[in-house]
Amino acid sequence: MRTAGTHVDLATLNESDHCCITFDDFDEFSTRAISFLTSGIELGLQGAFVSGAPAEVIESQLRQQEVASRFLDNGSMRVWSISDTYSDGFPEPHTQVEAYAAATRESIARGFRGLRIAADATSLIDTPERASIFARYEHLVDRFMTSHPFSAMCGYRITEGLAQEAVTQVAAMHPVAIGTKTPLRLFVIAHHTYGLVGEIDFWSASLLESTLDRADPAGETGQIVLDLSGIEFMDHHGVKALAEYAERRGAHMMLTKTPEHVGKLVDILDVTRLTVVDS
Amino acid sequence: MSSFTHDAFVYGSPGKFVGSLAPFIREGLELGEHVIVVTKPENQGALEDALGDRSEFQTADSTEWYSTPVQTIDRYRRVLQDALGSGRPRLRVVGEVEFGTTEIEHAEWRRYESVLNVAFADQPAWVVCPYDSQKLPGHVVADAARTHPLAISDNQHSESHEFLDPADMVGPLPLAIEGKFLGEFEVGDSLSAVREFVTRTSNQAGLSRPRAEDMCLIVNEIATNGLRHGLPPVRVQAWLGDRDLVYEVSDSGQGPDNPFAGFIPPKVSQGEGMGLWLSRLLADRLEIVSGTGGTSVRASTSTLAV
Numbered sequence: 001m002r003t004a005g006t007h008v009d010l011a012t013l014n015e016s017d018h019c020c021i022t023f024d025d026f027d028e029f030s031t032r033a034i035s036f037l038t039s040g041i042e043l044g045l046q047g048a049f050v051s052g053a054p055a056e057v058i059e060s061q062l063r064q065q066e067v068a069s070r071f072l073d074n075g076s077m078r079v080w081s082i083s084d085t086y087s088d089g090f091p092e093p094h095t096q097v098e099a100y101a102a103a104t105r106e107s108i109a110r111g112f113r114g115l116r117i118a119a120d121a122t123s124l125i126d127t128p129e130r131a132s133i134f135a136r137y138e139h140l141v142d143r144f145m146t147s148h149p150f151s152a153m154c155g156y157r158i159t160e161g162l163a164q165e166a167v168t169q170v171a172a173m174h175p176v177a178i179g180t181k182t183p184l185r186l187f188v189i190a191h192h193t194y195g196l197v198g199e200i201d202f203w204s205a206s207l208l209e210s211t212l213d214r215a216d217p218a219g220e221t222g223q224i225v226l227d228l229s230g231i232e233f234m235d236h237h238g239v240k241a242l243a244e245y246a247e248r249r250g251a252h253m254m255l256t257k258t259p260e261h262v263g264k265l266v267d268i269l270d271v272t273r274l275t276v277v278d279s
Numbered sequence: 280m281s282s283f284t285h286d287a288f289v290y291g292s293p294g295k296f297v298g299s300l301a302p303f304i305r306e307g308l309e310l311g312e313h314v315i316v317v318t319k320p321e322n323q324g325a326l327e328d329a330l331g332d333r334s335e336f337q338t339a340d341s342t343e344w345y346s347t348p349v350q351t352i353d354r355y356r357r358v359l360q361d362a363l364g365s366g367r368p369r370l371r372v373v374g375e376v377e378f379g380t381t382e383i384e385h386a387e388w389r390r391y392e393s394v395l396n397v398a399f400a401d402q403p404a405w406v407v408c409p410y411d412s413q414k415l416p417g418h419v420v421a422d423a424a425r426t427h428p429l430a431i432s433d434n435q436h437s438e439s440h441e442f443l444d445p446a447d448m449v450g451p452l453p454l455a456i457e458g459k460f461l462g463e464f465e466v467g468d469s470l471s472a473v474r475e476f477v478t479r480t481s482n483q484a485g486l487s488r489p490r491a492e493d494m495c496l497i498v499n500e501i502a503t504n505g506l507r508h509g510l511p512p513v514r515v516q517a518w519l520g521d522r523d524l525v526y527e528v529s530d531s532g533q534g535p536d537n538p539f540a541g542f543i544p545p546k547v548s549q550g551e552g553m554g555l556w557l558s559r560l561l562a563d564r565l566e567i568v569s570g571t572g573g574t575s576v577r578a579s580t581s582t583l584a585v
Contacts, residue, residue, distance in 0.1 A: 183471075201470045202503045233474055235499050236553050261492040268353075268557050 002146065004175040004187065004195060004230065011039040015114050015149045018142050018187070019176035022158050022167060026120075029155045030061065033118030034068055036153045037077060040116030045149065046107035047077040050119035055081040075110075082123060090130060093137035097144050104150045114149020121170075122157040131166035132214065138173035139215040142188050156180075172211045186211050189227055192219070197230025200238030208241045218251035229257035239265045239274070246273035284405040285396055287423035287439070288431045291412045293325045299431065300373055301329040303407060307371035308335050313362030317344045318375040318409065345377040348391035349542060349559040352398050356544050359404055370404040375411075378419050385419055386452050387564070392426035393448035394542045407431065449538045454566040454577045456527065458520030466502050466513040473502050473515055477526065480517040484524040484582050493561045494580055498526050500554035501576045505530040509574060523563070525579045534569030534576075541565070 003017045010032060013019060019036075023029040030049075037047035049068075051058050058079050062068040071077035091099070100115070107115040125131035144150060154174065156167045164181065171180035175187035175195065184198030184207060194217050200208055217224045226242070228234075239262065246253050254277045255266070263276045290296045300316075304326070307314040314336035316326060323338055337358070345351050359370045378388045392408065399406070410423050424430060424441040426448065431437075461483060464476040477498045481491035498515055505513035509532030516527045535541075541555030559565045562578040 199471055199474075201499060202507070203468070203470065233471075233495070233499070235496060235503070236557060237503075240553075259492075260489050261496055264493075264561070265496070265557070268560060269553070 002175055002187075002189065004185075004197065006177055006180075008176050008178065010036045010153065010178075013039070013151060013153075013176065015040075015043060015045060015116070015151050016145045017151045017176060018145050018174050019153045019178065020171045020174035020180055021153060021155050021178045022171075022180050023155055024158060026061065029120055029157070030065070030068075033120075033153060033155065034062075034065060036118050037071070037116060038067060040151060041071060041076045043116075044113035045116040045151070046110065046112035046114070047071060048080055048103070048115060048117040049077060050080045050082060050117050050121075052082045052120060052123035055079050055084055076112075080117075082119075082121070090124065090133075091137065093133060093140050096137050097140045100141065100150060101144060101148065104148055108149070114151070116151045118153045118155070120155045120157065122155070122159070122162065125156065125166045125170055126162065128163065128166060131163070131169050132210075135169045135173055135211070136214045138170050139186075139188075142173060142175070146188050146190055168207065169210070169214075172207060173215065182207075184208055184211070185230075186215055186217070192217075192221065192223060193225040193227060195227045195230060197232075199232045200234040200241070202235065202237045205235075205237035205241045208238060209245065212241065212245040213248075216249070218246070218249035222249065222251040224251055224253045225256060226253050227256050228259060228262060231259050231262060234259070234262050234265070236265055236269060238262075239269055239271065243269070243271035243274055283396070283399045283402050284429065285399075285427050286405075286407045286429045286431050286436070287410055287427035288407050289410045289412050289420055289423065293322065296322055296409060297325050297329045300407070300409065301326060304330060304336060304371070304373065307369075307405075310369070311367060312369045312371045313337070313358070313365075313367040314371045314373075315339065315358055316373040317341050318373060322375065322409075341375050341377050344374075345388070347560075347563065348387055348394070349556070351391065352395070352542065353544060353560060355399070355404075355406075359399070359402060363403070368403065370402075372404065372406040373409065374406055375409045378415060383452060385416070389419070389422045389426060390448055390452070392423070393443070393445040394539065396426075396428065397445045397449075397539055398543050446538055449542065451566040451568050454525065454564055454579060456518045456520075456525050456577070458518050458523075461517035461519055463514055463516040466506060466515060470499055470502060470506075474499055476515060477517075480519075480526075481524065484517075484519045486524065486580065486582065490580060494524070494526065494578070497558040497562055497565075497578045498528060500558050501528040501578065504554050505532070505574075505576075508532065509534075519582070522581055522583055523579045524582050525577055527575050527577045529573055529575040531573040534567055534574035540567070 041047050104115040124134045168182045171177045171182040172185050183204040187195050189195045253274050256278050258276045266274050317339045318341050362370045376388050410420050424439045425443045428442050429436050430439050461480045466473050474495050477495045481494050509530030513530045518525045541559040545552035563580045565578045567576050
């Protein structure tokens with residue numbers, strides 16, 4: 001069972017969990033990253049610290065912490081530089097998931113149970129276009145995690161240059177999001193089963209729309225099961241966004257654990273591509 | 280004949296009721312139309328005796344069917360949609376309105392009768408509304424001529440000369456605010472905070488959780504309209520009376536241009552008008568008052584357990 005929520009202790013996350021955090025400076029990020037990686041290493045996973053700086057800079061910063069030094073020395077933690085990994089500067093979503101799949105296999109070949117990464121991905125969402133593409137990656141990797149021993153903490157540094165909207169777009173793809181201001185999140189629970197949580201009204205309906213398009217849960221089959229147990233509120237704009245996405249994709253959505261007021265809206269709006277299967 | 284026909288039929292005895300309406304129903308069935316009869320149980324029984332097999336047409340108890348005007352419009356809309364969807368050429372309705380007992384109820388259902396002409400304009404439906412002259416107050420029966428373009432008596436159609444333009448009949452009815460003032464809230468950018476206000480005041484009023492959620496939806500939708508189409512400030516206030524909880528959402532704008540806004544089912548694809556329609560559908564009562572000082576929308580719910 002994957003963890004979902006906004007108030008979660010990083011150290012309790014499991015081998016397939018996916019978490020988003022925001023932070024103000026490197027020290028804050030590295031403290032949380034080391035805590036997250038430490039708990040993973042204790043689970044028998046290999047850890048990887050990923051950041052935009054060159055690898056040797058990251059390593060020298062990490063070595064200021066004793067625990068990190070020990071992990072680096074004994075091989076239970078690796079360091080990757082985004083700029084080293086992506087020479088052309090930006091990863092294609094599927095390619096990046098494939099890279100982490102290969103890295104996970106490598107960790108397993110070395111005797112670990114799987115791979116856990118803590119990544120400062122700020123540099124990958126510095127323009128709206130890149131944020132949009134990276135949000136697609138965040139969803140694809142979320143899918144990958146449900147069936148592989150791969151877990152991740154994705155950090156985004158709140159700077160003046162970074163649009164709140166960009167952070168919101170990527171945060172919306174995580175089952176766990178700490179300190180982000182995203183009003184909603186869409187994530188994978190299991191094959192073809194998705195969780196949608198949060199509050200959806202006129203202001204956040206456009207985020208739901210773009211999140212659905214980026215994640216594209218309809219996939220090949222056109223059958224989607226959407227678990228709404230984490231919906232605190234949804235108005236008719238939210239129901240409309242779900243119905244219109246299903247329409248665009250020729251898909252059908254089964255809504256489960258549907259709050260009573262959402263069931264009423266589905267009925268009132270008379271939308272044919274949504275079915276409330278249990279409430 | 281495929282356009283909307285809306286007749287009043289004033290009757291004084293069960294014999295007259297059956298004498299006129301049994302042939303009307305039989306004719307509809309012969310033409311392959313979908314027929315629904317919504318009336319009081321005693322009239323339902325008398326019709327059954329006259330027509331025999333009731334399985335050929337749909338029946339409903341008027342005391343349940345006529346719950347609120349907009350819920351009733353929605354019910355007929357769905358019956359019509361299903362009938363046309365299954366290949367019926369037309370919907371034929373015997374619909375005996377439950378006018379209630381209070382002056383406000385009488386006025387609400389008079390408005391409903393008038394709005395029906397607009398809600399189903401150009402739809403292939405024929406609605407006959409029986410009015411029981413022995414039981415209904417005289418002014419309710421007299422109003423029938425103002426809300427129905429045609430009247431039937433002794434199986435003869437005649438045009439009503441007293442018929443009034445529905446646009447002049449659709450105006451707001453009084454919805455008093457009285458009792459305890461529960462507070463007010465100025466709506467900023469966050470609708471989430473508005474919903475917290477509604478949840479808190481609904482709990483204070485002792486509403487059930489589903490009903491509190493309905494009120495939350497209603498106030499959220501109307502405040503959204505205020506923010507999008509109205510003028511600031513958008514303010515929400517709540518009052519708890521002896522039997523009702525009333526929310527008022529006000530702004531400085533002119534309110535909806537269309538006097539029928541929220542009475543007529545919008546198409547989902549249109550995108551606009553859905554918030555007001557579903558608010559009218561979910562509220563016990565909802566009234567919109569617009570003037571030079573701005574617009575206020577009041578929505579009420581009973582606080583008595585149902």
